[in-house]
Each structure stands twice: as C-alpha cells, then as structure tokens.
Amino acid sequence: MVSSLPPLHALTGLRFLATAHVVAYHVYHLVFTGTEAQQGLHGLLDSGYVSLSFFFVLSGFILGYNYLERPPDSYAARKAFWVARFARVYPVYALGLALDAPAYLKGLRDTWAVDPSRGLQHAEALVVTPLLLQSWTPWTAMAWNGSGWSLAVEAFFYAAFPFLAGRLGLLGPKALVVGAAVTYGASMVFPALYMVVDPDHTGGTASAYHSGPWMLALRFNPLARLPEFILGILAARFFLLREQRSRPVMLAVVCVGAIAALAGSTALPFPLLHNGLLAPVFAALFILLSRSQGAVARVLASRPLLLLGEASYALFLLHMPVLFAWKSVLKRLGESPMSAWAVAAFVVGSVGLSVLTHVRVEKPARAWIRDRWTRRGTEQPAVGLQPRA
Template sequence: MVSSWQQLAALTGLRFFASAHVVAYHVYHLVFTGTEAPPGLHGLLTSGYVGISFFFVLSGFILGYNYLERPPATHEARKAFWVARFARIYPIYALGLALAAPAYFKSLRDAWAVNPLEALWHAAALVVTPLLLQSWTPWTAMAWNGAGWSLAVAAVFYAAFPFLAGRMNRLGTRALAMGAAAAYGGALVLPVLYMVVDPDQTGGTASAYGSGPWMLALRFNPLARLPEFILGILAARFFLLRATEAPRSLPVVLAVVGGLLIAALMGSTSLPFPLLHNGLLAPVFAALIFLLSRSQGAVARVLASRPLRLLGEASHALFLLHMPMLFAWKSVLKRLGEAPTSAWAVAAFVVGAVCLSVLAYERVEKPARGWIRDRWTGRGTEQRAPGLQPRG
C-alpha cells in the first residue's frame, strides 16, 4: 500500500487550514465590516463557508476509509460506532453552547423587546440545539452558536452511515463513477432549482449575510447536504480499491487540483452563492483528499508533521469555539476603547483562539471522549487510523 495512516494523517493537518479559512471568513465579515480587501484576497476571505463542504466530504472519506471494509452491520457494532461519533463531537459542542449562552440570551432579550413572536421562534433553539436538531428549521440553525449547525447536519450523516456503508462497500469502479455523478447532481439540483425559482425574490443576490428563509433551508437542511458526505464515502471506496497503485503523475495532478481550488476560491465572487455554498467544489475537495492521501511528497509530510497534526486535531474546537471567543473579544475591546480592526487586536484573537482550541482539545475533548466510550461501550476506539477522527 502506497499510503499508510502516516500519509493519511496529512488530512489532519489539512483540517486545520480549512478551519482557519472559516475563522478568517468570520473575522473578515464580523470585524472588518465595510472594509474590502484586494479582489483576489477578498474572494478568498469571502469564500470561507466552503470549508463546511470540505468537512462534509472529508468526514465521508475518513469514515469510509475506516469502516467500509468492515461496516458496522450488527446492533452492537452500530452502537459502538454511534457512541464513538457522539464522543468525538459532543463534548466540545456542549462547551461551545456554554460559551455562546450569554450572547444568545442577550439576543433573545433584545428580540423580545422588538418582536415577541419572532423571539419565541428563536427561543425554540433552547430545545432543539442541545439535541442537534437545529438545522432542520431555518430560524433555529444559527440561533445559538452559529457554527454548531454543521454538527447537527453531521449527526444525520453519522446516523445514516452504517446503512450507507453496507451498500457501498461492494461497489466497483464503474458503479462508483455513476454514484459520484449522481451524488454531485444531487448536491446541485436544489441550488439550481433555487436560482431558477428564486423563492426569496433576491434577484440573484443571495449571500451568506442576506439570505431569505428558503436560502437558509437550502444551506442548513441535512438532506440537502447529504450528497457531499456520500461523495466522500465514494472517494474512500475508490481509494481502497486503488490503494496498491502509485501513479507517477500524482504530484502534477495534485498541484493542478490544488491550483484549481485556489483559483476558484479567489474568484468566488463571480460564482453563484447557492452553488458554491452547497457543494459546487465537492468533487475538487474529494480529488484533493484522495490525491493527498496517496502522496508521499513534501506537502503531505509537512501536513502530517506533529505540530500540524496537533492543530488539526484541535480544529474541531477551533471551529466550534471561535465565534463565542470572537464576540467576547470584541466586547472586551469595546470596554477598553480599542478598535477590533487594529493589527494587534486581530493577532491577539487569532493566537488566543488557536491556543484555547488546543487547550480545549487536550483538557476537555480527549478526556471526555475516552470517558464516554469507556462508560457506554467499555472499549476504546476501533479506528484504523488513530490520527484521523472524523469531524463535523
């Protein structure tokens, strides 16, 4: 086999950069409001939301790599799988809710003063968000720690995976190609339909910060995002089928795919938001993940290095905690009379967010994960690649 788990560990380092892209996106829009970077950099910063699509594809790939050859087909195996997924995502998710609670309750109080009926709709998040159900309704998806909506989507993926794996672990190359085409078509059919019908009457101007209720449903509904996850599973099946091959052109193809991805992100302002948000780049992400997993080159070695592996493992915490930390930091700066756009303020937030995410990973996520698994299953992880826990 060309790639052992050490080569696949490059995906863990890549996770950090994908999370950092999401953080940069939120800092750009929530701190530098009204300020626009140069065109290429502006496109790169405003496309941070595509990192969620990357994570959906990556989760499918990692789960497929770990489980397709031995799908959790029995009740006991499915229970162990679901407990492992819960242990992986929920401790930091709960911490994120706790940190975001003050801002959430303040927003409820402010909404009640303006429109009590609307406040009641948002108050539904008190019930559905702890249960990872908020993404099923547009008005609760981002009401309490906005980044958590993707975990609610991932929870549906994890619930479905044991049943999907049992049907995908025997697919051959031709069936995989047909399945990938169908999955990609499934990812884009609803965004295309939205653009044609325009139910929110946006006039083609839908964006992440100006979406109507139908656009919110399209962005957050788990069924609308399921094809991206399936595409990742299919990529993993193809990887396992081709694991013994080492194409000579791998570095060139990897460079081309990476270049196409960067070009697409930098020019994202010219691409339709509904398509870009909901899986337009999913095949590019799948190709990048597949190629990087087979690579033994310098890029893969750097991404698999110990510091980047640690940052990649902590990326789950960075993703879920950065928004509460950002709002708290802006509040502190306001009390101090300091501008949040100053270089030192931005640098302090970035360094602090990364350090706190590593601390949360080491002191909260890892101990809680082990405790949950030991208590509910009586055994540890069964992952083939210990450095490659899927994230939401």
C-alpha cells in the same frame, strides 16, 4: 475491532487549514465590516463558507476509509459507532454552547422585547440545539453558537452512515463513477432550483447576506447537504480499491484549481458554491493527498500541523464565542478590533484555547464516555472507534 489502516496524517493538517479559512471568513465579516480587500484576497476571505462543504466531504471520506471494509452492520456495531461519534463531537460542542450562552440569551431577550413572535422562534433553539436538531428549521440553525449548525448536519450523517456503508462499500470501479456523477448532480439540484425559482426574491443576487427562509433551508438542511457526504464515502471506496501513488503534478493541479476557484468565488453563483460545487475537487484532493509522499503531504503531516489539525475541531466550535467576547472587551477598553495587535491576540488566543481544550477537555471526555459505555457493556468490541484524520 479497531481499524488497522494507517492514519491519514496529511488530511489532519489540511483540516486545520480549512478551519483557519472559516475563522478568517468570520473575522473578515464580523471585524472588518465595511472594508474590502483586493479582489483575489477578497474572494479567498469571502468564501470561507466553502470549507463547510470541504468538511462534509472529508467526513464521508474518513468514515468510509475507516469503516467500509468492515461496516457496522449489526446492532452492537452500530451502537458502538454512534457512541464513538457522540464521544468525539459532543463534549466540545457542549462547551461551545456554554461559552456562547450569554450572547444567545441576550439576543433572545432583545428579540423578544421587539417582536415576541420572532422571539418565540428564537427560543426554540433552547430545545433543539442541545439535541443537534437545529439545522432542520431555518430560524434555529444559527441562533445559538452559529458554527454548531454543521454539527447538526453531521449528526444526521452519522445516523445514516451505518446503513449507507454496507451498500456503498460493495460498489466496483464502474459503479463508483456512475454513483459519483449521480451524487454530484443531486447536490446541484436544490441550489439550481433555487436560482431558477428565486423563492426569496433575491433578484438573482443570492449571497451569504440573504437570510430568506428558503435560502436558510438550502444552506443548512441536512438532506440538502447529504450528497456531499456520500461523495466523500464514494471517494474513500475508490481510494481503497486502488493502490498506486499519486503524481505530484496531479496534486498541484487540484490544489491550484481549488485556490483559483476560491479566489474567484465572487464570479460563481453563491447557491452552487455553498452547496458543493467544489465537492469533486475536495474528493480528488483527499485521494491524491492520502496517496502522496511528496513535500506537501510531509508538511501537512508534520508534528505542529498535526497538533493544530487535531485541535481544529475545538477551534471551529469555540472561535465565534471567543470573537464576540473579545470584541466586547475591546469595546469597553475603547480599542479598535481592527488593529493589528487585537487581531493577532484573537488568533493566538483562539488557537491556544483550542489546543488546551483538545488536550484537557476533548480527549479526556471522549475517553471517559467510551470507557463508561464499555463498562456498561457490550459483548462485541467496536469497529474502528476513532476515525483518524
């Protein structure tokens, strides 16, 4: 049975802004290498990785919103849920792998020529990445289309959700507060331990530039990121229990607080910030924005941002292969990738490609997979097949 709850259009538009934050982060590091913007802008551009925490909390919130009242608690319902998630994420994921394959294979060849043992590790991505398992081992997480590591984490979340939903969907208000506090504390345990023990010998200066095995495991391992997802589910349960509208002042405070934290991100410990330090802020933002009928919610739910939000998944997975290909073209042309026209062309091209992919690949492939599964037969219809946000 499909969920009858209204779609949360404002969160769809917000999803595009978070994806744009990730894209800006990669452009800043991969194109404007060696340059640094003014402090506040540098903090905003240098903290794009935080948007992955945003997506993990959002994923839990949206799935909780659509499924907690009717959790997939039977074999048929769980199967329908998993098929729906596969249909939603895998077609564009596979396209991203195909587009990035030339760069990955070239890197594999070059690595193998220099260090065969590292090349063998790099080659493991050929097996685990198509299976959405690359984030379980640090050396394969970003080997092939680096953005895809978060989909391996999401795949673990999807596998666990039907078993979490039945329990978390029964919590009352007091239990939710306790559960949220415990979950948030759990999300901070591993990064705090990393800072105390410093197993990669970073000297207390851990950052996105450190690639020690323990740092990579902390950043990418699905178990380390699970609390952020659970916090999103708990936020959805809280949202479903309460009906009152949000106050514009509260929404403004949360938005300003999140932006201020990102602008000052260089002063915050990287392990904590990367692994969910702002997760409660994101959860509060989703609750307040979903209840809001103010100007911010209306703008985010407008048709242009709604389309961009729906296409943001394709933008997230395809922008890095496009960026690498565009840099290669510019190098052959003898043009600087830092020129205004080159950056503008990349942005317009990436966004246009994402919209085209959403319309011509993602939606038809999703419908084909779900239709094929339906025809092959389940006697029980799926519950809430398409989480909407």
